[in-house]
Amino acid sequence: MSDTPRVELTPAAAELVRRLREIHGPLMFHQSGGCCDGSAPMCYLAGEFRTGAADVLLEELVVAGVAEPVSFWMSRSQYEVWSHTRLIVDVVEGRGSGFSLEAPEGVRFLIRSRLVDA
Template sequence: MGTRTRRVELTPAAAELVARLTETHGPVMFHQSGGCCDGSAPMCYPRGEFRVGAADVLLGHVADDVPFWMSADQFTYWRHTHLTVDVVPGRGSGFSLEAPEGVRFLIRSRLLTDEELARIDAEPPLPTGDETAG
């Protein structure tokens, strides 16, 4: 099978910030949960410093090789949307790598088109943390 339908991407500003964070911290990853506080915002962590749960869903990769994970509960609500990670001025969570930069990552979303949904229905299920552990 060819490449999967893209479910997540970065704006140019977010891609530039991810490149800077990767330069400073090494490989990074995103995780979006449905938790309290900034839990609904995408969080950027050094890869390997955030433990992905068995039910977390790998939506895809951004900036070539940056994995974007989402909690299974959150994915239930967002499964019919395409996500775009943007960056805006302001303070997000103290745990996300961009916090000291005076900016925060933010999700913008749109409904997937009928064509995108049809392609997704023909694709295998998205990998979970349980399947990619190790």
């Protein structure tokens, strides 16, 4: 499983990340596992969301056309539930959280997943 990325982006999500990076600068994701919008991956300026001992860094996503990796963090309690899956960040039409950088674009990030071998 060490060669399997824990998190990946669909082509549509990667394109949106490139656009957001051009507008805002370095980015990061965090998924808290709370209800409603909290269960979706939120995109922030890198370092804007404070992470700590209650969070796990799942992946440093390398996105073509983006100068630096995009970190993907998840709350530790949520990771315990999702640890057997590969997370696939996708983008769909519809408004997500007002705190996530893609909200003004009329789209939102969401997670799709696949089971992985232990």
